[in-house]
Amino acid sequence: MSNQLFIPPNYKPVLNTTRTEKAIKLTKDLFENQLSAELRLRRVTAPLFVLKGTGINDDLNGTERPVSFPIKCMQETRAEIVHSLAKWKRWNLKKLQITEGFGLYTDMNAIRPDEDLDNIHSLYVDQWDWERVITPEERNLKFLKRVVRKIYSVMKRTEYLLYEEYPELVPQLPDNITFIQAQDLQDQYPGLNSKEKEDRAAKEFGAIFVIxxxxxxxxxxxxxxxxxDYDDWTTPSEGNYKGLNGDIVVWNNVLQRSFELSSMGIxxxxxxxxxxxxxxxxxxxxKLMWHQMLLNGxxxxTIGGGIGQSRLCMFFLRKAHIGEVQSSIWPESVIEVCEKNNIPLF
Structure with missing residues (x-):
């Protein structure tokens, strides 16, 4: 497992463990409050698990196994730990009767046992899941870009406010985020895999949104x-390109690689x-319940997405490993390598 780790040469945390704990709380408070105001989102309480077979849980890439368990008092009906809340949020917008131009956000906590553990992947996933009601006329690339810019502006403000509190954390994000079609990355960097393409583009521009x-x-x-069944990746967006979704990816100076902070889409x-x-x-x-509701109008x-809480803290606090900003389980080999290289895991 340790061979998947990247150890930055001569790494030393910018903040010690005590200051890191305080900075994590500040980072989350700053970002959450500003995101809510910028996108007009109401905070709601989210489930940790949902009933299996309703279609509410997300498939992600379609291969990840959800953690599930039987419910004793419901005739052993099985529940699943959520992978994300993409479909649950849309259902809840209807339930709360939230109108166009407004939305909700929540703290999403998940367990993903099939993750390959490395510097940025953990068994434990924490993110802000958000969703906002849109009009049919807003189902277009122009509107998607507008929302991306709003979220990026919140990231920029959060980075600056952290710098005000911790002058060691010098801001790194560029003034603007660059929009790049996945097809353009394919055309520009033939022969490279997707990760390598994002590395090239993120290093050049500092912050990109891959459409x-x-x-x-x-x-x-x-x-x-x-x-x-959540993001729209087939509807034409501009030219011959398709897709009304994408990822916010930045260049991580500590890890010397591209670094995804958010996945979102119409x-x-x-x-x-x-x-x-x-x-x-x-x-x-x-045929599932949730899908039938959508098909029946x-x-x-909506537009929505997830923004990684630990990822955001890791980036803003200049950490080399996600275990420096969250508590999870790691193989002994990883713990030993990190201890030897000044990477204190929680």
Missing amino acids: GIGGALANGEKHDGRAP RVDAPALLKQLAIANSEDRA ELPQ
Whole structure:
């Protein structure tokens, strides 16, 4: 496992463990409050688990196994720890009768036992899941970019306010985020894998939003996987490109690599859902409760995403390992290597 670790040469944490704990709280408070105001989001309480077979839990790439357990007082009906809350949020917007231009956000905590553990991946996932009601006319790339810029502005402000409190944390984000189509990355960097393409672009621009993730590119390959039933990755966006979703990726100076902070997108409408289920050979999901609600026009049109809490803290506090900002489980080999290299895991 330790061979997946990257150890920055001569690494020394900018903040010690005590100051890190305080900075984590400040980072989360600053970002959460500003995100809520910028996107007009109401905070709500989220579930840790949902019933299996309802279609509410997310498939992510379609291969990750959810943690599940039987419920004794419900005839052993099984529940699943959430992977994310993409579909639950949309259902909750309907339940709370939140109107166009407003939305919700929540703390999402998940367990992903199939993660490959390294500097930035953990068994434990914590993120701000957010969702906002949109009009049918806002289902376009221009609106997606507008929301991305709003979120990026919150990141910029948070980075500066942390610098005011901790002068050692010198701001690094560029003034603007650069929008890049996944197809353009494919054309510009042939022969490289998706991660290597993001490395090149993130290092050049500092912060990028990669558009169009989940659908096949011109060469038949995907930039990355996406479940077929939340983000819209088939609707034409501009030119011959497709996809109304993407990732916010920044250049991480500590790790010397691209670093994803957020995945988001305009959500599927009924036609996009049916198209993407067919592409993914997952038409049977259309029979599930949540999918039937969407197909029957019972759910609002939305945009939404997830923003990694530990990822954000890791980036702003200049940490080399996600275990420096969250408590999780690590192989003994990882713990030993980190101890030898001044990387204090919680």
